[in-house]
Amino acid sequence: MEQFEHKNLAVVTLKKGEGRTIKAGGMWVFDNEIASVAGSFENGDIVIVHDFDGYPMGKGFINENSKIRIRMMTRNKDQVIDREFLTMRLRDAWEYRKKTVDISSCRIVFGEADFLPGIVIDKFSDVLVVESLALGIDRLKPVLIELLKEILLGDGIKIRGVYERSDAKVREQEGMERLKGFIGESFDTKVEITENGVKYLVDVKDGQKTGFFLDQKYNRLAIQRLCKGAKVLDCFTHTGSFALNAGIAGAKEVLGVDASELGCAQARENAALNGLEERVKFQCADVFELLPKLEAAGEKFDVVILDPPAFTKSRKSVKNAVKGYREINLRGMKLVKDGGYLATCSCSHFMSYELFTKTIHQAARNVHKRLRQVEFKTQAPDHPILWCADESYYLKFYIFQVCEEK
Structure with missing residues (x-):
């Protein structure tokens, strides 16, 4: 061995x-x-x-x-780090996903939370995307991929290609180069997946992170029941995922907004893939600039969704992040019809649950809105939260009914 x-x-x-x-x-x-x-x-x-x-x-x-x-x-000093050990870790991770999530597309390895520190492996249909962020695990990357492909093949899943997205800046802090490219043979990097009944073309080469945010899978599903017959605003739509879940659920009108022209172009492509292009539209704009304009124009929505990027990636910038979250939630609440719904989230580890909750409460008080909590959710189970590893818990997601004070 x-x-x-x-x-x-x-x-x-x-x-x-x-x-x-x-x-x-x-x-x-x-x-x-x-x-x-x-x-x-x-x-x-x-x-x-x-x-x-x-x-x-x-x-x-x-x-x-x-x-x-x-x-x-x-934690075992006598445990030898060999192929058998790595196979055990990967098999445990895969068996866990099979029991907890839809495995057609999912995160198979989530670093420390799967006891394989420093590496993420996502599966999009029959393609794997690998992000390696630590030197020790980077050395093991070829054998980890080989072993994982064998495990999946044992379940009848043949992987047709592997793409590396180890292009995060944090690799430089480990003394490594940033890498991006095929591991093995090349293939078409636009991969079609289906999630919650919605089809997407995932760009594993040029999409953000590993190509698609799998962590919001069940949060996107949660908004579907609120959106039938609704007028919906989806802010920071990226490639249209929340907007398309609203559309597939029967929303009468959806506007998705993102500052990225590439993101909006991909979102329109995804809307067409689902036959939703007539009801789900996308606009390239800065959300912070657009929301006051929509308010001034007297626009109101049945459902407003706020899915911003992480406003802080360090403890030093948390104060500025709080201002950003308070501002968009305040603006978002103003655009919700009385009795309508607000879905809002933070994907920053440094924006704690307590601080995020307090910030939303402050925003509601500032605009004289009463919030009735529908539910609180976090990241999908294929991004498990290891209770002794705080960094594995990052996504906070609320749905509220927004009521006027009267």
């Missing part, structure tokens, strides 16, 4: 009182938590981690270029 670790592993010893994250069940050891490293290693190698008193904490891969110095692979 091929192994991916050396015989004589370096031993990393933590400082006394450190290692709180991994002691709570998490996957990361930070650079300032380490007291010493005994033995030789190269960046990306597997090492053994000991607590300050020599108690074994498990194994992970090390990278001196990163503040996240070690990403844990196993």
Whole structure:
């Protein structure tokens, strides 16, 4: 059995009182938590981690270029990191998806939450898209893809192509180049998928992230029942996913808005694919500029959907993000007819549930609206939330009925 670790592993010893994250069940050891490293290693190698008193904490891969110095692979010091171990991790991830989500298109591996830190693998129909963000897991990428294809084939799913979208800036913090391109043979990178009865052409080469946001799958489904016969506004529509769910549910009129001309062009293409181009229209505009104009024109909607990009990707910019979320929610509420519905979300990990909820409450108070919560949801189960890894929880999604104060 091929192994991916050396015989004589370096031993990393933590400082006394450190290692709180991994002691709570998490996957990361930070650079300032380490007291010493005994033995030789190269960046990306597997090492053994000991607590300050020599108690074994498990194994992970090390990278001196990163503040996240070690990403844990196993809590068992005797576990060998080999093909059998990786097969077990991948099979566990796949079996979990088979029980919890529609697997026609889904995220099969979600990094730390699937105990394979630093790698994401999405399946769009019969195509895999891989995003590798950490050096140690990057070395294992070829074998992980090979093993996953074998597992899927065992269930009668033949993968016709693999595309790499390891082009995120965070790779540079790991001392790696940003990569994008085919792994193996080339293929048509426009992939047709069906989700919630809606067809999409997913552009795995030039679409955002890995090509399509699978995490909102069941949140998009949740708005369908509100949209029959409704006039709907979908803000930050990207490639039209919420707008098309409204259309397929029988909305009489849908306007999707996005600042990206490419996004709007793809959304129109998706509308035509579903025969919805007469009822679902798209406009390229800045949402922050358009909402006050719609209000001034006296426009009202039965359903308003706010699905913005992350307004903050760090703790430093949270204050500005709060202003942005408050502004769009305030404007969105003003455009909802009395008794209509607002769907609103945040995909920023740093915009906590408590802060997001408080921000929406402030917006409602500022425009004298009463909110009746219909439901609160988060990311789809193929993006599992590992309770001891805070970074795995990022998506917050509310549906409210918006009522006038009277």
